[in-house]
Amino acid sequence: MxxxxxxxxxxxxxxxxxxxxxxxxxxxxxxxxxxLQAGGLTQKIFYFxxxxxxxxxxxxxxxxxxxxxxxxxxxxKSDAWxxxxxxxxxxxxxxxxxSGPLWAKKAWGVYWTWDPRLTTSLLSLLVYAAIVMLxxxxxxxxxxxxxxxxxxxxxxxxxxxIHYSVKKWGGNHPTVITSGGGxxxxxxxxxxxxxxxxxxxxLAVALIWCRARTAMLxxxxxxxxxxxxxxxxxxxx
Numbered sequence: 001m002x003x004x005x006x007x008x009x010x011x012x013x014x015x016x017x018x019x020x021x022x023x024x025x026x027x028x029x030x031x032x033x034x035x036l037q038a039g040g041l042t043q044k045i046f047y048f049x050x051x052x053x054x055x056x057x058x059x060x061x062x063x064x065x066x067x068x069x070x071x072x073x074x075x076x077k078s079d080a081w082x083x084x085x086x087x088x089x090x091x092x093x094x095x096x097x098x099s100g101p102l103w104a105k106k107a108w109g110v111y112w113t114w115d116p117r118l119t120t121s122l123l124s125l126l127v128y129a130a131i132v133m134l135x136x137x138x139x140x141x142x143x144x145x146x147x148x149x150x151x152x153x154x155x156x157x158x159x160x161x162i163h164y165s166v167k168k169w170g171g172n173h174p175t176v177i178t179s180g181g182g183x184x185x186x187x188x189x190x191x192x193x194x195x196x197x198x199x200x201x202x203l204a205v206a207l208i209w210c211r212a213r214t215a216m217l218x219x220x221x222x223x224x225x226x227x228x229x230x231x232x233x234x235x236x237x
Contacts, residue, residue, distance in 0.1 A: 009209065016202040023047070023195045031192040042106035045099050047192045051200035052095035053121070053162075058204050059088035060124065060156045063131075067152030070145065076223075079145050080215035082152050084208045086131040089155075092204065093125035120162045127155035140222065 027047050033040055063085030070078040100118070101111040112118065131151050138144045 005213075009206070012202065012206050012209070016199070016206050019195070019199045019202055023192070023199045026188075026195060027192050031188045032186055040106070042103055045103040047196040048200075049096065049099040049103060050193065051196035052092050052099060054197055055200040055204040056089050056092035056096055056124070057159050058201065059085050059092055059208060060128070060159050061085075062208055063089060063128070063152040064156035067149035067156075070149040071153070074142065074145070076216060076219040079149070080212045080219060081208075082149055083131075083135055083215045084211035086128045086135075086148075086152060086155075087211055088204060088207050089128040090125065090132055091207070092200075093121065093128060097121060097125060117162055120158060124155060124158045124162060127151060127158065131155065140219075 027044050031044065031047070033043070063082050066078045066081035066085055069075075070082055097118075105111045131148050134144065134148050134151070138147075
């Protein structure tokens with residue numbers, strides 16, 4: 001079973017790397033440059049920026065489901081998946097909030113504005129970062145896990161708000177996909193964006209799976225250490 005899981009992971013990792021290599025080639029060689037209003041060459045960041053936001057949503061959804069399961073029925077497995085989802089949400093959230101300002105500075109002349117979508121995205125990132133920090137420094141007891149799971153549920157509630165924030169409260173954040181402001185009328189641009197979503201999905205699945213398995217192994221090791229201490233097999237404190 002272990003060898004089969006290892007093989008599946010290796011295949012997934014290889015597929016992810018291959019898709020990313022092709023994505024980078026297609027974006028910078030095949031996809032045309034956007035108009036100057038959208039940033040020109042800098043607009044190509046868009047093909048990584050938007051999919052990284054989607055990957056943060058996906059990671060947050062994993063954290064939400066696993067956290068809810070843990071609150072209902074605590075297990076090491078659900079805790080591991082919740083932890084992995086939060087960690088990957090932080091990673092993809094940082095990619096989102098790093099790539100966005102780099103594109104915005106070239107296209108609109110400013111790195112950051114307190115736009116509703118940007119602000120709510122930052123809030124979600126901070127919530128998931130708080131979960132990661134809590135799990136790293138507050139210990140792995142049941143109370144700490146439960147509090148982190150509650151944060152995981154509450155943090156994910158903010159994700160739909162990010163998506164609809166511009167429609168609800170306005171703001172200056174561009175709506176490239178719906179309005180065509182980034183010049184996505186060209187078929188190669190649409191294909192590049194679709195490939196970006198596919199690549200980030202593969203990366204998110206690979207990272208979440210890897211981190212969840214690592215967390216489960218850590219929990220298993222901690223249980224064995226507790227049993228050894230209780231049995232007097234070790235004097236480690």
